[in-house]
Amino acid sequence: xxxxxxxxxxxxxxxGAGAAVSGDAAExxxxxxxxxxxxxxxxxxGFSGQLSVYGLPSGRLLRVIPVFSLDPEKGWGFSEETKxxxxxxxxxxxxxxxxxxxxxxxxxxxxxxxxxxxxxxxxRIARVDLTTFRTAEVLELPNSGGNHSSPYITENTEYVVxxxxxxxPLDGESGDVPINTFKKNFRGTLSFVSVNKDNGNMExxxxxxxxxxxxxxxxxxxxxxxxxxxxxxxNTEQANTLLEVNASKNDKDFIxxxxxxxxxxxxxAGKGKKVTGLKYAHNTYDEKSHTAKTSFNTETIVLKAEELxxxxxxxxxxxxxxxxxxxxxGEYIVGSGKLAAVIPVFSFAKMQKAIQEKQFEGKxxxxxxxxxxxxxxxxxxxxxLGPLHTEFDGRGNAITSFFVSSELVKWNIKDLKVLDRTxxxxxxxxxxxxxGDTKNPEGKYVIAYNKITKDRFLPTGPELxxxxxxxxxSGDKMQLLLDFPTIGEPHxxxxxxxxxxxxxxxxxxxxxENTSPFVAKGDKDARVERKGNQxxxxxxxxxxxxxxxxxxxxxxxxxxxxxxxxxxxxxxMPHGFAVKGAKNGELLIMPGExxxxxxxxxxxxxxxxxxxxxxSALHQEMQGYIRISKKGNNVPLIYSLGTNQPxxxxx
Amino acid sequence: xxxxxxxxxxxRILLILSGLALVAVxxxxxxxxxxxxxxxxxxxxxxxxxxxxxxxxxxxxxxxxYIGMKTLHAEDFIEFKVLPYIILFFALAFLLTGxxxxxxxxxxxxxxxxxxxxxxxxxFYIWEYNYGHQLDPSAPIxxxxxxxxxxxxxxxxxxxxxxxxxxxxxxxxxxxxxxxxAFCTVREWQxxxxxxxxxxxxx
Numbered sequence: 114x115x116x117x118x119x120x121x122x123x124x125x126x127x128x129g130a131g132a133a134v135s136g137d138a139a140e141x142x143x144x145x146x147x148x149x150x151x152x153x154x155x156x157x158x159g160f161s162g163q164l165s166v167y168g169l170p171s172g173r174l175l176r177v178i179p180v181f182s183l184d185p186e187k188g189w190g191f192s193e194e195t196k197x198x199x200x201x202x203x204x205x206x207x208x209x210x211x212x213x214x215x216x217x218x219x220x221x222x223x224x225x226x227x228x229x230x231x232x233x234x235x236x237r238i239a240r241v242d243l244t245t246f247r248t249a250e251v252l253e254l255p256n257s258g259g260n261h262s263s264p265y266i267t268e269n270t271e272y273v274v275x276x277x278x279x280x281x282p283l284d285g286e287s288g289d290v291p292i293n294t295f296k297k298n299f300r301g302t303l304s305f306v307s308v309n310k311d312n313g314n315m316e317x318x319x320x321x322x323x324x325x326x327x328x329x330x331x332x333x334x335x336x337x338x339x340x341x342x343x344x345x346x347x348n349t350e351q352a353n354t355l356l357e358v359n360a361s362k363n364d365k366d367f368i369x370x371x372x373x374x375x376x377x378x379x380x381x382a383g384k385g386k387k388v389t390g391l392k393y394a395h396n397t398y399d400e401k402s403h404t405a406k407t408s409f410n411t412e413t414i415v416l417k418a419e420e421l422x423x424x425x426x427x428x429x430x431x432x433x434x435x436x437x438x439x440x441x442x443g444e445y446i447v448g449s450g451k452l453a454a455v456i457p458v459f460s461f462a463k464m465q466k467a468i469q470e471k472q473f474e475g476k477x478x479x480x481x482x483x484x485x486x487x488x489x490x491x492x493x494x495x496x497x498l499g500p501l502h503t504e505f506d507g508r509g510n511a512i513t514s515f516f517v518s519s520e521l522v523k524w525n526i527k528d529l530k531v532l533d534r535t536x537x538x539x540x541x542x543x544x545x546x547x548x549g550d551t552k553n554p555e556g557k558y559v560i561a562y563n564k565i566t567k568d569r570f571l572p573t574g575p576e577l578x579x580x581x582x583x584x585x586x587s588g589d590k591m592q593l594l595l596d597f598p599t600i601g602e603p604h605x606x607x608x609x610x611x612x613x614x615x616x617x618x619x620x621x622x623x624x625x626e627n628t629s630p631f632v633a634k635g636d637k638d639a640r641v642e643r644k645g646n647q648x649x650x651x652x653x654x655x656x657x658x659x660x661x662x663x664x665x666x667x668x669x670x671x672x673x674x675x676x677x678x679x680x681x682x683x684x685x686m687p688h689g690f691a692v693k694g695a696k697n698g699e700l701l702i703m704p705g706e707x708x709x710x711x712x713x714x715x716x717x718x719x720x721x722x723x724x725x726x727x728x729s730a731l732h733q734e735m736q737g738y739i740r741i742s743k744k745g746n747n748v749p750l751i752y753s754l755g756t757n758q759p760x761x762x763x764x
Numbered sequence: 765x766x767x768x769x770x771x772x773x774x775x776r777i778l779l780i781l782s783g784l785a786l787v788a789v790x791x792x793x794x795x796x797x798x799x800x801x802x803x804x805x806x807x808x809x810x811x812x813x814x815x816x817x818x819x820x821x822x823x824x825x826x827x828x829x830y831i832g833m834k835t836l837h838a839e840d841f842i843e844f845k846v847l848p849y850i851i852l853f854f855a856l857a858f859l860l861t862g863x864x865x866x867x868x869x870x871x872x873x874x875x876x877x878x879x880x881x882x883x884x885x886x887x888f889y890i891w892e893y894n895y896g897h898q899l900d901p902s903a904p905i906x907x908x909x910x911x912x913x914x915x916x917x918x919x920x921x922x923x924x925x926x927x928x929x930x931x932x933x934x935x936x937x938x939x940x941x942x943x944x945x946a947f948c949t950v951r952e953w954q955x956x957x958x959x960x961x962x963x964x965x966x967x
Binding site for chain 2: 655656657681682683684730731734
């Protein structure tokens with residue numbers, strides 16, 4: 114009787130969100146062995162500081178590109194050549210938190226040249242080159258604290274922006290102020306970084322100084338709204354403590370609309386203020402010399418938002434907006450208030466009209482606030498709980514992620530009606546449709562990047578993977594196809610058709626173009642040289658030996674620099690290099706490349722070194738010895754391969 | 765008797781065109797050896813021109829060190845110095861034969877061209893034999909009784925590599941020129957015989 118009652122009660126309980134996967138899901142994500150995926154998916158590595166590359170629709174991990182964090186696997190930040198890439202005004206910073214991914218655009222569509230990513234902790238923007246899938250450039254940002262609303266870009270990659278998440282006193286000694294003087298002394302800067310059309314080189318073009326609030330996310334206008342940039346703000350309460358409560362008081366925060374074409378005019382007219390005495394690092398990696406270098410900049414030009422009419426406007430947006438997303442036409446701007454019960458959709462045309470007719474409801478920090486209704490196109494009613502981000506399918510629909518109610522919701526941009534909703538597992542942050550922020554989205558899939566996985570995969574102790582969930586959106590209903598775990602924490606991601614990238618992929622570096630000062634272009638260049646207490650070993654590696662592979666005459670107290678050139682010119686033929694007791698890492702050297710490992714021996718003896726990448730049938734033979742003698746002894750500096758130097762004495 | 769020494773207009777045009785085509789052969793790859801292995805799904809290629817080696821020579825040399833094969837260098841071959849001149853000689857000889865009305869010259873050219881073709885193949889075979897057999901005794905990979913002579917023409921498995929040896933575009937042109945020359949020679953010989961017969965009948 115009791116058990117019957119129990120089962121009856123169980124039957125009354127609504128079914129959980131264990132969404133069914135329909136029969137043809139496997140077929141839709143199956144990419145046969147040896148076949149290529151349709152899309153490259155560049156996924157932020159979150160607190161790993163790296164950028165991961167997955168294939169879609171298979172969800173196969175293709176590569177992890179080291180950007181802001183050390184990567185001992187690839188020698189990133191360990192080789193002498195790559196160390197400058199992690200340089201900042203604070204010194205060498207070995208880690209960061211990579212949140213957002215932006216593929217470079219031409220005419221509002223992905224052009225497959227570069228990926229820009231942001232460092233959230235020590236504010237920086239990096240550019241990854243899609244011919245090498247390597248980080249080519251890192252630019253630090255002054256006057257910033259927490260670079261979150263970044264690295265969103267304009268429709269022709271004119272600018273990559275960075276908005277400070279934490280408003281802070283501006284850099285310099287005047288920044289030593291009491292924390293509770295936030296309202297008076299803390300400022301929010303928006304950095305506009307220009308990108309060179311030919312080589313991608315970044316430069317801090319100008320900063321806009323605004324009242325102190327938290328900048329969360331941003332998007333450039335496109336099409337009709339090209340020339341404008343939209344930043345979401347929260348903490349317009351200007352609280353400096355217990356933000357959880359104190360920054361959630363206002364019914365509405367703001368979206369800040371910035372007219373960056375106007376900013377360019379003001380700059381030309383000399384309205385910018387040159388700020389000096391700054392220090393921020395600019396790191397570039399040269400693929401010819403295979404070497405990075407750091408230069409420090411000391412100044413920038415600042416435009417003060419409240420002093421320059423027509424540069425900035427606030428649009429009220431309910432409850433601490435997170436995502437601010439612009440539809441493919443550029444007309445509709447979607448704000449996602451984290452704690453709001455509706456999704457407001459703003460109209461660019463209405464906003465322009467409101468500015469012309471001065472339909473303002475006052476000012477905040479000297480910047481006009483457009484009336485909410487004057488800029489509003491309409492509100493999506495009862496969309497879900499905790500809207501965060503919106504992407505577009507190119508068929509007039511938007512899909513919004515909901516963190517609290519853990520779902521994706523599809524709605525129509527024109528009539529603002531909810532069309533479909535599907536649960537996610539669990540608590541989606543960002544979502545991504547391939548090309549979902551471009552003028553021409555490829556509305557075939559949507560991916561939810563989830564913060565919590567709990568029971569979705571085999572348990573691995575308290576620390577679990579986060580995940581991506583792939584849905585088919587080609588039909589009316591979103592259909593779950595695949596879960597796959599990701600590295601770090603996936604925030605934003607973007608995906609591009611493989612054709613736009615794959616044929617440009619570099620296979621080898623040409624040895625004759627190698628301009629490294631430490632290159633050995635062939636065995637005849639291989640040598641060992643002493644310069645004071647530095648010993649420079651110019652090694653070549655080719656299947657299956659190092660030249661030289663016997664080295665003597667090095668003394669305790671010497672610093673040894675192994676400059677290893679991989680003289681292979683064959684695709685997929687890297688060699689590695691590791692030496693016993695090295696306190697840094699290994700080298701992984703691509704064909705035609707030179708990389709340097711610094712090694713400071715700590716005792717006398719003979720130390721083996723070897724190739725770490727299983728390069729060939731005789732890989733295990735690819736090894737050598739270096740002898741370390743006591744300081745001041747008379748062992749001559751000699752090196753050899755194949756024949757013993759000096760000639761063996763018979764005992 | 766003068767008429768009997770004339771070549772037909774068609775044959776003359778064919779010979780002149782062949783002569784011009786042979787000039788092109790000097791600059792085109794004549795022979796190719798394609799190599800396939802599990803690790804090289806995209807294949808490796810060695811192309812032989814009249815004056816040089818092309819394709820992935822360095823990669824093939826790198827791989828060949830395992831079996832102790834001598835590395836290939838164009839400057840080691842006298843062939844690459846003389847071959848362009850020999851082909852040029854034949855190109856001019858074709859043109860000359862096309863312009864000069866002499867059947868004996870045609871027969872002579874056919875004989876020389878045939879002889880050259882055979883000699884070139886023999887030379888290529890010896891070349892392959894030497895490289896395939898003269899191996900460094902200290903090579904890392906030694907398979908008892910194994911030699912690595914690539915096929916003269918066609919396919920052969922050499923350890924993990926499949927070697928496929930075939931004429932390249934220049935080689936095919938060369939062969940076509942030979943066939944045209946043979947055709948012209950035979951036809952002219954036949955014409956000549958009937959003409960002679962007719963001349964006898966008139967007498």
